[in-house]
Amino acid sequence: MRQSRLFTKTLKESPSDEQALNAQLLIRAGYIHKEMAGAYMLLPLGLRVVEKIKTIVREEMDKIGGQEFITTSMQKKELWEKTGRWSDDIVDVWFKSKLKAGGEIGFAWSHEEPIANMMKNHISSYKDLPIFVYQFQNKLRNELRAKSGIMRGREFIMKDMYSFTDTKEQHDTFYESSKEAYMKVFERLGIANDTYITYAAGGAFTEFSHEFQTLCNAGEDMIYLNKEKGIAINEEILTDDVLKEMYVTKDELELVPTAEVGNIFNFGRSKAEEVGLFYNNADGKKEAVWMGSYGIGITRLMGVLVEKFSDKDGIIWPKNVAPYSVHLIAIGDTTDKANELYKKLQNNNIDTLYDDRDARPGQKFADSDLIGIPTRVVISSKSIEAGGVEIKERAKKEAQIITEEKLFTMLNK
């Protein structure tokens, strides 16, 4: 992509109405646009990052048998009344609206009810199970406060997966494999070492749920952590009983700020009982389906990555999710050479942002640091004289001049 054509412009100053570092940097670099508190447009660079995160998540969900689909934002009142979750006293984040044709609808803050209801058309026998489905969906939540940039949105993209199984063993097996798949996602995003499976409040049918909490100063959660023992407990549930159960004392735990990047939730059979989702077992007996739900906050992850991988000059994207792999910068009177190199990069399928703008070198370097593409390649009369191009990793200080041949060897690795 030629940067002269990219419509977004960088900003020198942070927007005054934005306290969160993630949103400040993402707005300044042109990744997102704040429509209102908690709702951000994804501009071309931002959409590319989100699509790359989605691709990683999609691949790992497919590996454990997930089938992708997508639900609607509009939801039926009757369905949520059945499970007692239509009331604003129970669920305090509903957006609701009146239908012109009569009646009231809700906008999707979550999807267990409609998905379980839809499954009634497709599940009748134990032979139809297990089923694992997932979607990337826009969630709408009427949050009272939205102050953490894209880490807590009123509108945000979530990957939510649902499991439908017939035995406790099948259910538990998938629950465990989803944990592993989640850790693989966080590994590929470069945050696995800072991400802990954390005990959190359960529901009516399980003692605990599991959250994936990533160490992050801007996170909204606090967890008690023992890194060596790998024990993490959400502060909300820390009691003497819980400590006892985990064979750990409070002194051994450190209270640290984290961001919840994922969660998995065990419904047992209760949700299916409420919704009326039954199957016939091998003996012809009607049983409620076992259900679990498994979320990953996609846009929140983008925010967490920025919070963790940035410095005073801008973002430092992990390679797997960077909007482009290479930021090619032409300095001075090198247009022909730079155009040629850009073409070669394209022919080698190396996705490149090419700063071909008529701008000062200082501006180009500052923008490059702000945007945070992992590898910067500068072509200037100086680099040409020295026999090639200057290459510098965004995460490192030192640059070196190498031949074009060496450049492609390095990039194609």
Place this chain on the structure above:
Amino acid sequence: MRQSRLFTKTLKESPSDEQALNAQLLIRAGYIHKEMAGAYMLLPLGLRVVEKIKTIVREEMDKIGGQEFITTSMQKKELWEKTGRWSDDIVDVWFKSKLKAGGEIGFAWSHEEPIANMMKNHISSYKDLPIFVYQFQNKLRNELRAKSGIMRGREFIMKDMYSFTDTKEQHDTFYESSKEAYMKVFERLGIANDTYITYAAGGAFTEFSHEFQTLCNAGEDMIYLNKEKGIAINEEILTDDVLKEMYVTKDELELVPTAEVGNIFNFGRSKAEEVGLFYNNADGKKEAVWMGSYGIGITRLMGVLVEKFSDKDGIIWPKNVAPYSVHLIAIGDTTDKANELYKKLQNNNIDTLYDDRDARPGQKFADSDLIGIPTRVVISSKSIEAGGVEIKERAKKEAQIITEEKLFTMLNK
């Protein structure tokens, strides 16, 4: 994909609450699930078709310089008040809701206002223009009636593109190139010969807008058409003056039912003036930006394709958008052979739905016709004896038995 694992089941009977053929077939074949009138989940097969349509549209929009991004569903009251379109008397399809934090928001039925407003951050000089952006977005419209299946949704996916240009020439040039790009999309979808650029009602600043109307008995529009002259006029605007202007008489025109699959709309400079989107021209003078908007109904297109390409047994997908290219069906005791062939198809990157279910041949053939994958490949003891596999196009009656080698030659073409 092994069909035994695909969670959707086919239905013999059409759902009683669905009059539209497109929704009847898409529901019966397991492509979509009706959440409520005008709002459908896209199940795995349906999502695949929609993604293929999106890919075609994306490629053509990129070719004419489009940059993809995505806006929010939540929209600000103040912005729409500015252009006089917040009022339910003016725009009668708003869904609105109250913010807990105070105030009211709208849900996106259209996006000109927020996009033009966002562009104020990125457009200041004529040097920043032209800009062409597009998105695939969920539109929410509070329609009084929703009776045409997925051809008129209360929630639906639309590709909307917006042009921002500084001169009338640049504006007109892009307007024309968007027409060509649209016709290429419809060509790739197999409906170009039945799709007419149709004169329709304009706005305050242009006499006409242009709709892309596809001949379709289930369509909600009626146009006056002269195929030979290539003249198409929406019945809403047919007057003696219009006839005169088009050098055509009413006798030469035929009134036909159509579905509006796309539209392009010329805002001139009026929208930018309303929103306050200005740039400095080469002389340093402040001018309003020229704007156009360009829509394609993605989920509606899926419906139109089903209406046009189906028979009494089910859907007949055009190859470019079929959820899979090949439907492999194993009959009788041929599992090993079929598994082997399935693996070969995968290794050749031929996306295949493999009916490995333990079901009667009649059921498998009926489901295959209903689902409508373009090429059916049957492996049975009969076909093996005759030296290979049976191949049949969904659109044709005759089947033939060919060798596996010939099969791959045909499929790789």
